[in-house]
Amino acid sequence: MPSEAVMPGFANALLILAAVVLIVRRQTQPQRMSGSKRWWLLPVLLGYVGLRGSGVVDTQHETASLVLLGGEIVVGLLMGAAWAWTSRVWTEQDGSVWTRGTRSTAVVWVVGITARLGLMGAGLLIGIHQGSGALLVALAASLLVRAGVLELRARALHPATALAGGVR
Template sequence: MPGLVNALVIVAVVALVVVRQFRARPIDTDRRWWIVPLVLAFLALREPGILDAHHRVGSAVLLSAEVLIGLATGAGWAWTTRVWTEPDGVVWTRSTKASAVVWGVGICLRVALFALGALVGMHQDSSALMAGLAATLLVRSGVLTWRAQSLKRSAVQGAAYGDSVARSATKERV
């Protein structure tokens, strides 16, 4: 039963994250962005079946590869996400088509890793997938928070000439 619960948690988190990330939304750099990945990592690592009892070294290598794929996917996703600052100083974010490609490649690599493990006869638990997802979300959230904070700092530091001048309501053309 824990495998089914883990699978449902993974599907729910992925669905929530993907749906939310492909819509423009403000990013809050003051929130605790590391909590969800930390909870997922805790849920993954508390499972005794995360390593195959008969193939400890091989399953540890596969788990390490899963986490590395998660780290790379998170970094790729964060760097392909569009981040911008509105005139009121709020930083916004939205994933792009390149972000979807990064997700697709990450999923393909995870499927290949699972197939490799099944080919050599290793038992693979869903907790390894959850650990990889935790790594993905941790790196992505950390990089996006860092990018957003650097945008906020540059917006505050670099006031442009004419910022204090009242603007007309009509759209300016260049």
Template sequence: MSGLNALVIVAVVVFVVVRQCSARRLSDDRRWWILPGILLFMSLREPGLTDPHREALSAAALGVELVVGLVTGAGWGWTVRLWREPDGSLWSRGTKATVLVWTGGLVLRASLYGAARLMGIHQGPGALMAALALTLLVRGGVTTWRARQVAPAYGGAADGMPSSPWKERV
């Protein structure tokens, strides 16, 4: 089951990063929380969320990883550029800052994992999956909240940035 979970983690990361770094139309889909919910459910079902031999240190490492996931998700949601097209459709695209936030989050998670290993703490894929679920949940919530604040196209440019006549369409 661990091999399947690792594959799910890699697939979700690739899917989300590719989608976030290209311009895409946002829909009024209110189910943005389903993928993070599935990941969270899978992470809680996975044995080894904490190391039974070092419960306190393992729980602290998991807590720090969840905080990193929360901060990464918030930073990711705040750095995505949002705008409305003249037809009223809402679009988003990750910026260079989005890539930096995502990369910083990955580096921090890898560092935490390495530090935990040095302390003798074994973290299973469930911990990584829970942090990824939290990251996606917070990013989705922040992006959804920001999207509701974007002015209509006829009222001016969204996010204070002028609308470009050309955009990558995916």
């Protein structure tokens, strides 16, 4: 029977894999922006799951671990912003707003993942052991910034509807 310490890490790994597969699938196809006021919900849930788990901060190397986590979050924020700004956003004739990742978006993903792997490798070299929670928090930061920037870009296409509470 798996130990309780292994299961949360395994569950987080599955959650990360599922989120990345969903995100990549959605980015390769045009996606209608719904104008939902809940665009922040998935990133907040991922962040919560990441922070509630053990292993976000290595108690043996607290300061270095927090610096590494901060670096992960900064990379996540930068990746989310670059991801949103490299995505194409347009309006159809019916007034609906659509988005789709571009080749530049793919480059952002490769650079972001490489930076995260570099941070993880540096942490391992100095003996920091962080669980998958740090990765979930960084992914949540990316998704939150991306969704927020895309929402702002969509509202800029429809300034009148922005006053009414969202893109329709």
